[in-house]
Amino acid sequence: DIVMTQSPDSLAVSLGERATINCKSSQSVLYNSNNKNYLAWYQQKPGQPPKLLIYWASTRESGVPDRFSGSGSGTDFTLTISSLQAEDVAVYHCQQHLFFPYTFGQGTKVEIK
Amino acid sequence: QVQLQESGPEQVKPSATLSLICTVSGDSITGYYWSWIRQPPGKGLEWIGYIHYSGTTRYNPSLKSRASISLDTSKNQLSLKVTSVTAADTAVYYCARLTDHGWCSYWGQGALVPVSS
Numbered sequence: 001d002i003v004m005t006q007s008p009d010s011l012a013v014s015l016g017e018r019a020t021i022n023c024k025s026s027q028s029v030l031y032n033s034n035n036k037n038y039l040a041w042y043q044q045k046p047g048q049p050p051k052l053l054i055y056w057a058s059t060r061e062s063g064v065p066d067r068f069s070g071s072g073s074g075t076d077f078t079l080t081i082s083s084l085q086a087e088d089v090a091v092y093h094c095q096q097h098l099f100f101p102y103t104f105g106q107g108t109k110v111e112i113k
Numbered sequence: 114q115v116q117l118q119e120s121g122p123e124q125v126k127p128s129a130t131l132s133l134i135c136t137v138s139g140d141s142i143t144g145y146y147w148s149w150i151r152q153p154p155g156k157g158l159e160w161i162g163y164i165h166y167s168g169t170t171r172y173n174p175s176l177k178s179r180a181s182i183s184l185d186t187s188k189n190q191l192s193l194k195v196t197s198v199t200a201a202d203t204a205v206y207y208c209a210r211l212t213d214h215g216w217c218s219y220w221g222q223g224a225l226v227p228v229s230s
Contacts, residue, residue: 038214040215040217042217049207049220049222049223050158050217050220051220052217052218055214055216056214061218093157093158095158095216097214097215098215100160100171101160101171101174102160104157105157106156106157107158
């Protein structure tokens with residue numbers, strides 16, 4: 001199975017500051033045939049299901065604020081929240097969707113400092 | 114607006130079979146892939162498997178053939194069965210609609226299923 005490792009496990013950021021979450025896959029999730037990275041990001045607030053934020057590593061889902069951005073390729077990816085808002089407090093998960101079983105990172109908890 | 118709602122028992126005894134149903138509203142289940150994903154308390158997400166409306170299924174080998182997923186198109190529902198459960202199967206179980214490329218675009222609210230005697 002592809003192992004997805006996120007760092008850090010948790011971080012505290014001041015309101016309005018940048019939050020950066022990293023995700024590393026044990027194998028490349030770049031599919032050479034279409035040059036797309038099969039990497040998605042989800043946000044999960046307490047007591048709620050995950051919500052899709054980003055797919056293809058950098059494409060924002062419709063309705064997701066543009067302060068959320070994804071980057072990276074191959075095995076190393078980053079989710080950035082450019083200006084943290086109170087409603088962004090959540091656990092963030094990365095997921096590779098190239099190899100089955102699809103696998104998730106362990107999650108990164110984002111809190112307000 | 115597509116909505117998914119899981120339903121099932123409040124508790125399952127060890128060695129029994131866990132059965133869950135996901136009722137889909139706002140769209141037909143035909144034409145899509147559907148998944149079950151679980152999350153043990155305080156832990157990360159684990160993919161259980163998926164089914165396509167054509168009947169194609171794939172399961173996570175980690176469940177050692179204990180899981181099965183099916184569709185009931187007449188009721189617009191999908192179901193999950195996990196046999197021979199242990200405490201390690203205690204989790205919130207989510208159903209989700211999967212895109213052709215493998216990410217989940219819609220999720221149910223989840224159903225917590227404790228395995229306990």
